[in-house]
Amino acid sequence: MSADPLSGHPGHLSETQQAALTQFRQELIAEGGIPSNKDEVVAHLGYDRFDDQTLLRFLRARKFDVPKAKLMWNANEKWRKEFGADEIAANGYDYPEQREVDKYYPQFYHKTDKEGRPIYIEQLGKLDINKLYALTTQDRQLHHLVHEYEKFLKSRLPACSKQSGHLVETSCTILDLYNAGISSFYKVKDYVGAASSIGQNNCKSNSDRSDAVNILTLSFFLTDPETMGNMFIINAPYLFSTVWSLIKPWLDEATVKKIHILGKNYKTELLQYIDQENLPSDLGGTCKCPGGCSLSDAGPWNPQSA
Incomplete structure (x- = not known):
């Protein structure tokens, strides 16, 4: 090696x-x-x-x-x-319902970690599946997800590379499970399963996977491999350790090393990787973007956020 x-x-x-x-x-x-x-x-x-x-x-x-x-x-x-x-x-994807969807399932990019990587945040604990699908459909949600990922490749990574002065190829992902019970995962398993079919997700095999394995594949990103730098699962409930034990065997060793399972006392470790001013205040940072961090698209790829 x-x-x-x-x-x-x-x-x-x-x-x-x-x-x-x-x-x-x-x-x-x-x-x-x-x-x-x-x-x-x-x-x-x-x-x-x-x-x-x-x-x-x-x-x-x-x-x-x-x-x-x-x-x-x-x-x-x-x-x-x-x-x-x-x-x-090439053409983007019109998603006018995003502001309302954000209230019931926030998924967004926000600023950078200490290594200059774009931060992707998903707050599963805020999920309200009934209100979510009164506003949009699974298909539209998936198309929006692909649009955001294409922007990640097309503009976010190059902008982060330029700002940091070195090549940036990966992201830092935060999955917030505050108030998320195990049932929350299964409410979105169809969506996550569909999202996981978009990509290979660093799994050893895509066949015969349980629903538990599909739980996290959304945040492992889509079709392009090797784009996850670190992943922090914060506010993880006690029972999550059982779920994690089912997921780990399906992931290669290099991927497992990138994933940090943290409970409620996550801030000290998380702030070792992310500056406080780049972390939204509701996750323990000091950032309070006008209109809310989840809708700001703040980062070096968005000059208007500077």
């Missing part, structure tokens, strides 16, 4: 890794995994999702096994075509 913590990332490739990247790209081009009109697609999207940085995420997720990385890539391309992800990336 390489002593370089950035091994496998751009600028930190061994000869073997560089050879795998070259082989991966050549085979994708030859087999149509990267389209012949790539430049047109990139211009349409507004960002290059065929660059070395993206290909390396797939290779790292499969430990530089090119055939396995190709299987993942091709599955991702199939999903993008069926879901219309490229069109969402």
Whole structure:
């Protein structure tokens, strides 16, 4: 194992890794995994999702096994075509109900952690499923989620890289379970199951997973692997340890190390990773964005929030 913590990332490739990247790209081009009109697609999207940085995420997720990385890539391309992800990336997605939806299931990006990564926050404890689906549908919610993730790739990561002065490829996720009982998870299991089918979620296998395994897959992100830096599950109820014991076997060791299960006394540890002024006040920070942090889209990707 390489002593370089950035091994496998751009600028930190061994000869073997560089050879795998070259082989991966050549085979994708030859087999149509990267389209012949790539430049047109990139211009349409507004960002290059065929660059070395993206290909390396797939290779790292499969430990530089090119055939396995190709299987993942091709599955991702199939999903993008069926879901219309490229069109969402290029044209956006109109979601006028967001302000009302936010009252009953807040999911949002907000500022950065100490390593310059965008922070993604999900507050499951505020979920009111009946009021939520009186405002929107599962399908619209999923399309909005994909839109936000495309913005993560297209604008949030580049802006964070520019501000921090180094390449930022991952996010910091906070899943707040305050007032969330185990029943809350099962109220959204259909939605989370659908969201998890969008991506590979760093699971060892996508077959025969229990509902418990699907509980967290939404926050492990969508189709692109290797985009989760740290994940903090805060205000975790006592019974969550049972749920976690069911989930852990389905995740690889590297992913498990990124996940921190914290109870009510989470602030000391969380503030080791996130500056107080970048954390919303209702999560123990000092940030009070005008109109609410969950709707501010505050961060280096949004000049209006500065």
